[in-house]
Amino acid sequence: MKNMIHYCSQTSTFSLHNCKVSYIMEVIEETYLIHRYWGKRLSSYHFSNRPILKKRTFAAAPDNEKLEVSPEFLPFELPVAHQGDFRNPAVQIEHKNSERITRFHYQRYEIINKAIDLDDLPHARDTEELAQTLIIYLFDPIAQIELALSYTIFENSPVIVRSTKVNNQSEKSIKLTKLFSASVDTSYDDQLVTTFYGTHQKEYQLNRSAIQHGLFKIGSSRGASGPQYPPYLALSKEATENKGDVHAMTLIYSGNHEVLLERDQYNHLRLQIGLNSETFSWQLNPGDSFQSPQALLSHSDQGFNGCSQSFHHFFADHLIPPIWKNQVRPLLINSWEMTYYDVNETLIKQLIDAADELGFETVVLDDGWYSQRNSSKTSLGDWVIDHEKFPKGIQPLVAYAKKKNIGFGLWFEPEMVSPETTLIQQHPEWVMRSSNYQPLLGRSQYVLDLTNREVQRFIIDTVSQAIDTLDVSYIKWDMNRHMTDPFSQLHSFEASEYSHRYILGLYRIMNELTTTYPNVLFENCSSGGGRLDPGMLYYFPQTWISDNTDGKDRQQIQYGASYLFPISAMTGHVSDVPNHQTNRTISFETRAALASSTNMGYEMNITDLSPKKKEIIRDHLQEYKEERKLITQGNFYRLLSPFSSNYCAWMFTDKGMEQAIVYVFRNQYEVYELSLLIKIPFLKEDCLYKDSVTEQVYSGSELANCGLALENSKDDFIVHKIKLVQIEKEL
Incomplete structure (x- = not known):
């Protein structure tokens, strides 16, 4: 079986990778599970991006001889409160005396040659597509609590599936007061954050903004995911619909959720998604467990369309009833x-x-x-x-x-x-x-x-x-x-x-x-x-x-x-x-x-x-x-955004890019616009396509780079439909 998950005992690193994506973690000080990379597939990894740590005043360090190793600026996979990391935690547990201190250390791992099923929750379905799941166990030996962090990767998808399970192995009852499904620490690099807001009859309105210092938070406390702030967050830098890096996450869950983005004093970013901690807690008696919903992490180097394609294909292959x-x-x-x-x-x-x-x-x-x-x-x-x-x-x-x-x-x-x-x-x-x-x-x-x-x-x-x-x-x-x-x-x-x-x-x-x-x-x-x-x-x-x-x-x-x-x-x-x-x-x-x-x-x-x-x-x-x-x-591509222009356009193609349907909507008529011009990328540039209405023939490269001129008729709210069929494989 093809191995998509590797553990290197010499470097204490975990690597998940397929032909599209890599996700890398490291265990440091034989204790902390640290995030190192999530993005486009790497041929190999040799810690080139590992930061040079320095001692900071006020930064707590568990080892007084290594003051530079402080939880305050370590990029954790699952951050915990009250151990020197003052950013937003991903898990919080309350003991009988109301104490909320836990200290989890790396313990062990296992690799399963399939996607995991969740008994009571919707989840990424295991299919004939090759899949592997890494489960990393963290343990608090004093509280006797185990955290099981699951990571599933499929052979042909850039989507990583994450979730967390809490196992109370102690003889005392505890209360779980916060549990996120995924938390990712990375560096601030002038990215923008994309989320959605809305209301009844005005759902999925685009919201894209700069990232300020502090905590940005959306979610729902309505008992349902709601149209106000659906579970989605994306980071991008200079990305368009067609090009650029996009990192996005969503949640396979229909109730109260929480999505957070934190930029700290060192320009670190923390992305988190999971259950809404303000409306959630869970009593765990001795021997009890609690499973979080699954989060989906998608990366694309082909812009927001590429990121959407990843989600679309993943949902079709692993979520929608087969x-x-x-x-x-x-x-x-x-x-x-x-x-x-x-x-x-x-x-x-x-x-x-x-x-x-x-x-x-x-x-x-x-x-x-x-x-x-x-x-x-x-x-x-x-x-x-x-x-x-x-x-x-x-x-x-x-x-x-x-x-x-x-x-x-x-x-x-x-x-x-x-x-x-x-x-x-x-x-x-x-x-x-x-x-x-x-x-x-x-x-x-x-x-x-x-x-x-x-x-x-x-x-x-x-x-x-x-x-x-x-x-x-x-x-x-x-x-x-x-x-x-x-x-x-x-x-x-x-x-x-x-x-x-x-x-x-x-x-x-x-x-x-x-x-x-x-x-x-x-x-x-x-x-x-x-x-x-x-x-x-x-x-x-x-x-x-x-x-x-x-x-x-x-x-x-x-x-x-x-x-x-x-x-x-x-x-x-x-x-x-x-x-x-x-x-x-x-x-x-x-x-x-x-x-x-x-x-x-x-x-x-x-x-x-x-x-x-x-x-x-x-x-x-x-x-x-x-x-x-x-x-x-088929495949769906957005071409022109109605959120930023007087136009809206999108395109459907078959898998082989041999047929395409393009819809171009123009809303308000402007007298200064003599004609409309729409660029149509995503077709095969070295092929010819015939417009089935006009019978005009165009090259794929021509449509992508020159665009197609359309009549701008004197009326509001018009639409053009363009049907293209490939007629030659190569010019």
Whole structure:
């Protein structure tokens, strides 16, 4: 077996490397595990970047004869508090007397010839691709606590998978008050930091800034990853979309998280990601263990596009449920913006007929189908079909759709419960709430206590019954509020454990459902991108990335989300105008192009269209069906950023760069711009490509360096679509 992990006993170094990346650590003083390098593959390493240490006043040193060896400026792999390192720690443990001092020493290591599975958490899947895992054990002989640091590397990926496990081997209980999944120390070199911020209907907004001295921190305390600050951080220096070094990290987790960047007085940088330490602690009794979520560390020397490609390929190969990796997703029509809560049997049957006529492949019955659900204020938890709206039930509609070879989907918000429902009357103890205060409503609903296994079983059985009895092929799983009262009425664990236990309960539910029904397509939604993260992607292969379908706002949302997520993980719909979220009117061509850049669907009334509109939609659906494999399974590249210009452009190519689709969006018309010019890199420069619309022929090098001139028509929010096909291998 090819060995990608090496330990050199003479130099006390660990090296992880494949054809793309190297990650190097050193054990010094037979005690400390030190970070030395993470980046482009090295042919060999001989400590060329090892700093020359000097004694510093105020710097604590464990050996008085080696004052230059101080934890204050050592680049730790897992920094611990109260041992001379005054930067942010990655692990913190509290003993019975409230003391928080631990001192971990390097003990041993082992190498496993596979990726490791985590029992209760989503994780990088082991596949046929060669993988090895290094586990380094640190030990505190006084406290009798072991730390197991895991590093997994795959043969063809520049992504390193990191996590940490705490094992209490003592005879006393301890409290884990902080545990990050990854911590990396490096040097400040005028890098910029890239993160994302957002809100409902404005997810994944790009934030790039200089790094100041001090601590920069983002994260979530909402009980979900949230649209405000998703788990992502990247460092870059003079990097563009197409070139330059980028180091990025994310977290395979869906709950409260924390991402930190610290620049200290010596111009050292510390990057950290993991559980939110302000909302987390965990009681570890003798013999107990706690496993952190996995962090993914990606390096690229091909700019932000290269970094995104690394994440895209890794998610497709090692995160998305394997059955959905190469499976074409159905082209669907959703009832929501057509009917809102006013759904009924007649309308849905008409929708099925129209879907069949136009070429849709799945009809989704969104909110409003159950138990007198006529607004957002009622009925969640009482998942009984509303027989006033559906006198014959829903199953005949599913059968009617199947006769037309159309799938049928159903909306659920299973984690929530409305007041004055039968469920809450029967089980008031199932509500997440404090024992001292009345729980707060959010969107007129309470959150169910997913730490309770009875609640977990209720949700599993409810969704299972719908799948079994109705034979639906698609479930839209929504979650429309965040936690305000994170406590269980029934369990005695500490409140600071609640948020993580909730997520573990959610993962158990999703794991059982997706394992039992692998062929049902589960779509993640949280008012759009309110819980869009790699953890959810492990179970649900795609996410409705925003409730905002506006043709301008979607450019930024989709562009930003693509930094992390492959196109196959995103869904986007063509909606009507004026747009229901912004009241903006944008051409069908632009709206269609944006939706066609995802797993595409529609969200409008298609039952009363004019013959001309039917023809336009029918042609669009047929065109997308012909192109969707290229769009969802090919490579995706960002070309022009809507965050910094009046334009947005991106490109899809097949793996061999023989076909390409380029979309160029121009928003506001400017009279001084006589034409548009778009440079198209990433094609094979020594080959010729034909534009299938104009039949013009261009060289790949010409498109990359000269660019392609496009008409700048007098209107706002226009789009150009360019389809290129290779016609010669070499000039």
